[in-house]
Amino acid sequence: MSSLEAVVRELSRSAARSSALQYLEHAVLAAAAWVLAVFLAARVLPIEQVLRIAALGIPFAFGAVAVGWFASRPRTMNLMRTADLELGLQERLSTAWERRLADGPMDAALRGDALRHAAKVRLAAAFPVRFRRGEAAWIAILAATAIVLVLLPNPMDQLMAQRRADQAAQGRAATTIAAVKKKLTNSTQPAPVDPQVQKILQQLQDKVASAPDPRSALQNITPAEQQLLQLSDPKTPARATTAQNLANSLSGTNAGRIAAQAIATSPAGGAQSLRSLGSQLQSLSPQDRAQLAKALADAAQHAQDPAMAASLQQASSALTTGNLGAASAALNDLAAQFDSLQTQLTNDQEIASAINGLEASRQQLASQADRDAGQSTAPSGSPTTGSGSGQASGNGNGTGNGANGTGNGANGTGNGAGSGAGGGNGTGGLGVSGSGSGSGPAARSTERVYVPGQPVPGQTASDPTPLGPGQDVPLTPYTQVVQAYQQAALQVSNETLIPGSERDLIRQYFSSLSEPTK
């Protein structure tokens, strides 16, 4: 060695080489541990893109270890000390390096002595390149375990698929709502309530898109429908009926036949015709006036809207007394009410369109919610067919609920008393659409509930059918029949004219039954 600096360079290279292998092992170990941790976590938590996350951690582990390797490079003095100890140089190198700039009586001799002895040994031997078997064994164990985990089926895969389907269903439902919004916006006759409808739909779209699952998303639709319905004027049907009666009455008169046709066509046209009729009263013959007064009086008598009835009665009385001015004013007042009716009908059309759109969205979410409930209810490895529910549907009591649900009798007559397993607010049924109310303590989710029934195919010997006190018929675990019950109940609800919210309650009830035991 020509100088201490050359010794330092040689030692630095050797140390870097030696520690690089060690840190490489550390990096591989860290990466293997990361991958294994991700795979293990993916078996207990629903994690998307497991392989990608695992792969992303590998360069991170290598990078972190590389930083550690770089930061832990030994100082020159430590290199010399290690070389002294490992090579038996009796602290020559470290002392010489410490006094490399000193000019004492022995410093020159010290440096020469150190260099002479350094030249006699292989400096790289101070930092041997060692392969740590213990660490390598751990790497092999972790890698093998990770491979086994990859090859074994992951119980979370089904949940992940369900979650993706849920998200897709929610996305489709939100898209449907957005399409409804767009359609209403592009309408040629925008309704006055359009801003409120748009706002309600926008809020619903956001809630559906951000809901944790389709069932939660479904729960937002009914309140939105109710909000939409609140925008509608409850007097509109009465007014529409009154208008129709007026058209019928006027159709039998000479003077009012044209107005009757216009009213039958649309309230707006009717309003125009009534104003025209009011302005033409002077030119009518007394006979026609009497005929018109009588028709107006008939319409007033059958009117379901008090304001319209008053206007009709006022116009009829004025015509009878020959006060044409008052009759004309009353007809104009009636025309204004027809204009209002036209506006209300327009609003109702828009609200109806929106609700129709929501029903489509509801169907999409409900389908996915039903699939979710079916997947979580079906016992693994032995899918049930739903057979064995015939007896239960005959007596029509059909009321069983979990925490808060509603059941409908499938067939027959319900007595309105809550029965079944527990029951918060149960509804019995009269026929297919009857309902009643019942109450009782809610079943705990940990309870195992049995219903009478025949043993079903696939029932295992380890799951015998116990007989309760005083019972002489075998009992079947409810998990084996609830799906059939659900299908029957949903089928009946689909075939019955009931509000969508009622169907939601049915789905919610069965979904609550299928929730995993906590």
Place this chain on the structure above:
Amino acid sequence: MIAEERIDPAKVTELATSLEGELARLIVGQKELVRDTVIGLIAGGHLLLEGVPGLGKTVLVRSLGQALSLSFARIQFTPDLMPADIVGTNVISEDTGRREFRYQPGPLFANIVLADEVNRATPKTQSALLEAMQERTVTVGTETRALPTPFFVLATQNPIELEGTYPLPEAQLDRFFFKILVPFPSEEELLEIARRTTGASITELEPVADAAAILAAQHVAREVPIAEHVLGYAGRLIMATHPDRTELDSVRRYVRFGASPRGLQTLVLAGKVRALLNGRFNVAFDDLAAVAPSALRHRIFLRFEAEADDVTADQIVAEILEKTDRAKAGD
């Protein structure tokens, strides 16, 4: 005063080798004893030799005097030995017809003083020796006189005859550079001793160095550099001897007092000499470890529990050496 001349470090090694070789003509075996003696000599320290009678302690010291061109004096310490007997006294002299007090130097006025069976003298006399060892001067009456340079005291004591002895106090023990245990020779060495000492021929040693060479060697030895981390190791060894500053259970249990700062000085200086004698120009951990027993065994004062459990200072030092990390970072 002898002028110190600068010599080559290699000359010190040669001097030590020559001296050891010359002593080996008379002393059979005992290489460690001879090496420690030479280290103490070049370090300028006083030595305490402990061993049973007949092992050649006195012969070694006397031979050292012969192998070096230095004045040699032997004092046999006895209970009735008085301080004046060793430092000298004023006596009446009659020169030119006039009587006056004249100082008569004692045997301490020699380059090499053998204090044989030093623990048999009274503490009063031991104290007189103490001043001479530490100050390298003696005071008689009101006058202080310097002792010749170099000045070595090589004291001997017998570890088994305790009756009628005055064990050296801790302060006096601390002033000895080394306490060297003289081991019993091996069987082969024993036979060689018999051959050499029972024949007709008498071996006479030739001087291999003089006072100037010794002083120059002492000067060179102090120039040997010691790295900071090696010095730190020496410091940790000393700290480890203190029961309140060590992590070693044995030290906490058996040691009453640890080594003084003079112990650290001794370790470093002896390490430097040993490095030089081994042809090195720096102090190594091994140097400190090699001299530690001789440098520390008389500076570690044990509790009664140590005596009860038959634990010696050498065992404590050995454990300290074993447990003290040489490669500790941050030195």
